[in-house]
Amino acid sequence: MSDKDTTEFSRESFKDRILRELEEANKAKSEGTFENYSKENEKAVMPSEIKKRELPEIEPRQIATPFTQPIEDEIPAREAEAQAMLAAFPLDEDPMKFREKEEAEAQAKAEAEAQAQAQAQAQAQAQEAEMPEVLAEEQEYGSLREKLEAIAMQHQGQSYSRRAKRAENEADKLVTEPEALEVHPEEAEIPAVEALKAPEEATAVAGEAMALEAEEASPRQRRARSSEESSDGPKAKKSKKSKPKKRMTAGRIIAVIAVILILLIAGTGFYGYNYVKAGLQPLNSADKSYKTVNIIEGSSSKQIGLSLEKAGIIKNGTIFQYYTKFKNYTGFKSGFYNLSPSMSLEDIANNLEKGGTKQAVAPSLGKITIPEGFTLAQIAKQVTVDADKKNGKTNISTEAFMKAAQDESFINKMKTEFPKLLESLPAKNTGVKYQLEGYLFPATYDYSKETTAESLIEQMLSATNEQLKPYYDQISQSGQSVNEILSLAALVEKEANNDDDRRNVAGTFFNRIAQGMSLDSNSSILYAEDKLGDKTTLKDDATVDTSLASPYNLYANTGTGPGPIDSPSLSSIKAVLSPAHTDNLYFVADVTTGKVYFAKTLEEQNANVQTYVNDKLKQ
Incomplete structure (x- = not known):
């Protein structure tokens, strides 16, 4: 091994030992056992090392040599620098714990930054999905973010490199210049502490980069971040x-x-x-044409509705079924009917209750309306008028109608067809003006191109017969004939205008008949004079000729007269069949108001005549 290698080995070992001793000394100081540590440590130190440790306590040399003088001159400045550094970084805690704490904080901060970055990316993806326009802006600034992150990482690496190099240089100084230990053993820890500050600086750089990115972002992104930071x-x-x-x-x-x-x-x-x-509603209000429909006997309302719908009379058979149930129509009759798409459900139901014909007849061209109380002469004029058309005319003339109504052969034919109705029909030689007077029911009738005067009269007789069918037994038991009932009903029709007055007038007539008194009806005399049906004034009614030689003069003749004087309504017929039970024997009617005044005695009657007739004539 060369001297160079030995020197390097010794230098490295000495540095490690110095760092370990500094850490142990600092730990002993923090635990309050520094004095014991110093004594125990002195025992383990080599005499040469103790001598080196004691060098700072030797009095400064009085003799300076040219070689040592520069070093000695630098000692005060180094001591001041060391004191400043120690003041800036006090090592009250264990250096190892401090390093671990700093590393843990740096790691936690890095994890928090990574988590925040991941959440920011997830949020950015959500915003991209919700707002497509943000995606374009994110892509535009993506490259800028990457550049800033690269700059931050580069800055962080350079900072780590500078801190590590500085720490190594300081350690070398401790080896080559042991006099630096005179300041404090904790000075050697400063490079390590400064090195631990590198992550913080890197974080600061990253923060500046994120701030720069925020300034470059779109206003919408800045608003989003502002909302998130709150x-x-x-x-x-x-x-x-x-x-x-x-x-x-x-x-x-x-x-x-x-x-x-x-x-x-x-x-x-x-x-x-x-x-x-x-x-x-009517299927087609503008369509006035008529179609023939056959209603089979025993048909239910559902079957009738389907037949009418199929024939093009109504829109929906089911609606017709529920309508008739709701309105309680239960008396539908079989037969042939001529019905129009312009008819309402109510009109159709009413026709079905009246009954159809046994044989099919041609569809109607229009309607003929006969008012209640019309005489036969008035009816003959009315049949020429089409009720459906303004100024409309039918194909039946007044002359044809009057001729048919007085035709003996035709009347005999009708007697055969309606035996109960015409059983008591007055004979022509009884003084009756018209045999069929009062037997033609007032109602509305359809007519067609095939309708004749005879067929129309037959239809009217059939209607009267249908109305009286429920009362034939009652009439028979009353001891009166159909002709007498119709004759009284015709008088009631002209004398009263409401149901109560009708029943009271009928009761008064029966009271007079029971006592053998004449009925004293002015209307019958007007009929004999061919004035009934015209507008009658109070003077006309008060000045009737009570001495007129006529079987219809019910002042001179008892009973009900030879026959009806008009076609009574069903209400008047019912009033005669169910009269009011009173003691009245007299009444007088004010033809101007229609009001009827009743009296039980002749004196009361004369007073009423004076008040409601004579006095008014003087006005």
């Missing part, structure tokens, strides 16, 4: 960002689904409402 930490950022976002997303999904469901329900309800509403 939170409690990485975990808090994640919980405040991601979880509410998930909840917000779920809430939006639920809200969208709810809105869709509400719209679907509302749309379905609106569509259903409009569909049902349309089904209740």
